[in-house]
Amino acid sequence: MAQEILILGLNPAWQRLFFLDKFTPGEVHRIPKVEEYASGKGVNCGRVLQRLGGIPLLMHFLGAENGSRIFDELSACGIQQAPVWIKEPTRICTTIVSSGSTTELIEPSPVLTGNENEDFLQTLNEHWTSTQCVALCGSFPQAFDLEKINSLDFTGKRVFIDAIEGIDTWLSKGVELLKINMQEYCKLLTRLGIPQVTSSPQFWKMTATAVLERLPIKNLVVTDGDSPVRAFRFVEKKFQGMQLQPPTITMKNNIGAGDSFFAGWLYADGEGMSFEECLIKATAVAVSRCEVDKPWDLDLARVSELEAEFKDAIEKLE
Secondary structure: OOEEEEEEEEOOOOEEEEEOOOOOHHHHHHEEEEEEEEEEEHHHHHHHHHHOEEEEEEEEEEEHHHHHHHHHHHHHOOEEEEEEEOOOOOOEEEEEEEEOEEEEEEEOOOOOHHHHHHHHHHHHHHHHHOOEEEEEEEOOOOOHHHHHHHHHOOOOEEEEEEOOOHHHHHHHHHHHEEEEEEEHHHHHHHHHHOOOOOOOOOHHHHHHHHHHHHHOOOEEEEEEOOOEEEEEEEEEOOOEEEEEEOOOOOOOOOOOOOHHHHHHHHHHHHHOHHHHHHHHHHHHHHHHHHHHOOOHOOOOOHHHHHHHHOOOOOEOOO
């Protein structure tokens, strides 16, 4: 039976997509197609996890009309929510899709008040003791009280992170998974003072080994666009690394591909799959997501098809 996963997607957005044949800065564009829907890393992760058969409980800050739209849309599709209502409006993310590329314009996140931080902690405590799996997705709103969330007792919790800022205390307590992209990985290496000699053929083994030796991370995954997805861990103190090259596809929309990967890993882990199987499942989910317009349109048959293809495509990194 699937286990409920508490998703902390604390910085959601109302997504506006503009589809153009050609986008030229400085010119007037008449937009033939516009779509709007709930978005943000936590929302995207929760919707894909639900599509796969998981049980997300999404906790997020919601404000004004955009926040109400997000709450109503997710409620209509059956996703459980634990909203914290705030005064400032939920931000809008405007994305221009043109000629296979995307340009994103993201508004500043809302600024939280002291009372709103207190409301968050109270709401979180209502679910914390009964939650075994916690997934932290993305950034925090402005003026978020990190001290309160960092003081939580992680005993008995399995924590999964898809974020880079404000997570050091969480990482020091030990997490099941840290999933970040290449740019975020370089930020982490800089914070840890680990040299980044990207030209070295031993770059991945040296840097990943150093990260895993310094931080109690069970699984470390780095995504990098069209480049191979790389995953690392220690097994009985011995380094183990794998990579998987995503295939070339006809891309419709890659917004939230990383969030879909994270959801795929969460689902696979919850099903008791192995390290290699989690990597295969998550990559298949992310690729499939890019082939459809919206995350919740994920084609499960296509996911299974890709999983079968990927079984022989895993490469070991020694």
